[in-house]
Amino acid sequence: TQLLKQSPQFLSIQEGENLTVYCNSSSVFSSLQWYRQEPGEGPVLLVTVVTGGEVKKLKRLTFQFGDARKDSSLHITAAQPGDTGLYLCAGPRDSNYQLIWGAGTKLIIKP
Amino acid sequence: EAGVVQSPRYKIIEKKQPVAFWCNPISGHNTLYWYLQNLGQGPELLIRYENEEAVDDSQLPKDRFSAERLKGVDSTLKIQPAELGDSAVYLCASSAGLGTDTQYFGPGTRLTVL
Numbered sequence: 001t002q003l004l005k006q007s008p009q010f011l012s013i014q015e016g017e018n019l020t021v022y023c024n025s026s027s028v029f030s031s032l033q034w035y036r037q038e039p040g041e042g043p044v045l046l047v048t049v050v051t052g053g054e055v056k057k058l059k060r061l062t063f064q065f066g067d068a069r070k071d072s073s074l075h076i077t078a079a080q081p082g083d084t085g086l087y088l089c090a091g092p093r094d095s096n097y098q099l100i101w102g103a104g105t106k107l108i109i110k111p
Numbered sequence: 112e113a114g115v116v117q118s119p120r121y122k123i124i125e126k127k128q129p130v131a132f133w134c135n136p137i138s139g140h141n142t143l144y145w146y147l148q149n150l151g152q153g154p155e156l157l158i159r160y161e162n163e164e165a166v167d168d169s170q171l172p173k174d175r176f177s178a179e180r181l182k183g184v185d186s187t188l189k190i191q192p193a194e195l196g197d198s199a200v201y202l203c204a205s206s207a208g209l210g211t212d213t214q215y216f217g218p219g220t221r222l223t224v225l
Contacts, residue, residue: 009151040219041216041218041219042115042202042216042217042219043154043202043216044216045214045215048213086151088153090153098159098167099156099214101153101154101155102153103151103152103153104151104152106151
């Protein structure tokens with residue numbers, strides 16, 4: 001069974017701090033996607049990582065795909081209140097085109 | 112370009128009542144998804160359409176849930192009768208193609224069943 005486990009489930013930090021959240025699986029994924037969801041809105045795609053070991057940067061956000069393509073991390077530098085939201089990772093199921101979703105990390109950045 | 116449109120944004124009903132949600136995907140997107148999202152959880156796929164054909168509805172509780180996508184554009188998701196446990200956010204998403212194509216989500220409909 002392909003599952004994605006995200007940690008921590010909840011994180012509350014002060015503005016300006018750095019943080020890392022994780023998306024782990026015992027299964028290999030061909031790619032992983034990271035989404036951010038703000039209250040009252042649907043998830044919005046931030047990035048897709050495809051190659052093992054790949055690192056992608058989106059301003060202060062750094063995404064890394066594990067060498068074995070079983071895990072991914074999201075690092076935020078100098079977090080800002082605008083980074084507050086639910087961060088979700090998702091990957092395609094082997095057998096069909098359905099995305100498997102993690103439960104998300106709820107991030108709160110306090111001013 | 113307009114995004115995915117959903118209505119209503121909020122719905123409060125008594126249990127055993129019917130309810131319907133509407134979704135208008137991004138123009139030209141052939142694939143449409145309905146998801147259920149409980150508080151603090153990731154989305155769970157209910158049904159996926161390719162044009163007007165439901166190609167993955169294995170997780171749709173067919174005893175009370177139904178969906179349609181007439182003419183392969185707009186879609187409606189219905190629950191009849193609603194139960195207390197159906198309280199959740201119902202998200203609609205669309206993508207141009209399959210697999211890892213970017214899914215664009217609507218804002219969702221928050222359903223509360225009393």
